[in-house]
Amino acid sequence: MQTADFDFHLPEELIAQHPVTPRDAARLLHVGRDRLADRLVCDLPALLQPGDLMVFNDTKVIPAQLFGERAARDVAGSEAAKVEITLHKRESLDSWRAFAKPGRRLKLGDTIRFGGDFTADVVEKTPEGEIVLRFAAAGAELFEALHRHGQMPLPPYIRKLRPLEARDAADYQTVYARAEGAVAAPTAGLHFTPQLFTALQERGVEKLMVTLHVGAGTFLPVKVENIAEHKMHAEYGEISTEAAATLNRARAEGRRIVGVGTTSLRLLESAADETGHVRPFTDDTDIFITPGYRFRCVDVLMTNFHLPKSTLFMLVCAFAGMSRMRAAYDHAIRAGYRFFSYGDSSLLERSQ
Template sequence: MRVDLFDFELPGDLIALRPVSPRDSARMLVLKGPDHSTDRQVADLPSILDAGDVLVFNDTRVIPAQLEGTRGEARIGATLHKRIDLRRWQAFVRNGKRLREGDTIDFGLDVTATAEARFPDGSWTLAFAGDEPVEVLLERSGRMPLPPYIAQRRPTDEQDRSDYQTLFAREDGAVAAPTAALHFTPGLLEALKARGVATETLTLHVGAGTFLPVKVDDTADHAMHAEWGRIDSQTADRLNAARAAGRRVIAVGTTSLRLLESAADEMGMIDPFEGDTAIFITPGYRFRAIDGLMTNFHLPKSTLFMLVSALMGTERMQAAYAHAIRERYRFYSYGDSSLLLP
């Protein structure tokens, strides 16, 4: 499938650089079925969803995974992507051509790492020195890994340490936020509970690969980066029971959706899951585990715009995004939301 089918023009001033406050005051474009759409707010969710619906959240927590350091006189930037073991991470490296296997990178504040091996895609294995947990080292020397489309427009600051975490964040390991859930507040969760909407959580540690552009002309030639996820048996059982009872399972975010679909068998039963997934969803995919998706607005020609096009139809999503641009919705990680109910 041609990648240019998923292209569109986005004015730069629609890229949100900060979230709105309160978070649930963000706008939300609701698409139902083949032709119904309406402009709402995230705070309206309790009046839109049905009693018995289940929202599935990702409880991953973003770590300060962006590091700036030196190897001799060379400046080296590293964005951790995926944990390999307790002390080693796969990382995307800026100025990586200045590295050789065995080089030590000094990230300051007594944080160093050895560049052990280079992957075919240009990323590196970094092995962190010392006995302190790597998460402690990152809290000391790292920065929040804001998406490039924000980081290119303003510096990361202390406010991002709270803005770029969801209410559900408790499992350290993500280097990008599951941004659909950034819109939820304690008050909204209480209103959803009063409505009879259930919530479940799973864990998918979002990697920096989520921001990589699709550089091929055909989707068949694109290779997804793997990310680690887990769904425990109790959560799987409750989700299967909900769907068996005719209740809708709605993923909050593409990360939740991709893990649910990775865990589902051909009959739509969700199995317990622990391990890597590199699922790539494009139009023609048959969804097995979910009945809807809440998600932000995505980049042109991105794997995530392909995913929402698979759920709702490419023409439908192109028209929806054109509407969002005309109505000046805010785009990307800190932007507005959409609720997609096929």
């Protein structure tokens, strides 16, 4: 299939720059197998079934946007240079893979200073234009430094419309975020509130947490014409032994698995075998789901509205069918749904 097969026109005014308040007041397009229905996120308890198992990604977004200065090199005429860094995957306790602007100015061995004694050395440059930074801090000390010097890594389609605001520190984080390590939010989860969790529990819907540290690669455009040639960035995920047992018990009992967000779905599908049995998982995944993929685990998907020609729009087309998703997106655009990270949501019934 071609990347152009997943293109559509989205008016810029439909790109949400802030979330609605309260979070669960966002609109929700229910994409059933034979009809579309306009609802609200707070209607979820009525749309789900008692016994459904909802799977959430409890990753926590870190301040992964850094602005620093490359130190002058020990050569004639060398000057310091401003550098923008976006961390996207942790390599070790003190090292992160990152995107740099302008990356061409950086060389192996360069030191970047972000303030005070918070520095990092360039220890690798990849053919794809990424760099690997080794920081002068590690573990908890490194996270503390990021909170002092870093900024919330808002998606590029929001940053080009407005500057970062103080409220983004809370807005761009789920209320149940726990495990630090993501550089992009699992945005379907941004709609949940304590009140909605209580209503879902009263409905008899079970809740389960897994972890996938979302990387900035989720926003990268697909640059190839043939989607089979696209390479996904790897992201680290964890499904505990207890969580895997809960998932397998639900499937054995004939209950539905509801993935909250494409991140939860990709992690579950990465950990499931051909029969749908989920094994404990502590590994990287670079799974790329496109039309023709046979889903093993997830029956229902809650997800926001995605970018044209993106890997995530390809995923939802695989899940609910291309014609159904094109009709759903056409309806959402006509009806003025708000798109992308801070936008409205959808609830998709699997087509196969």
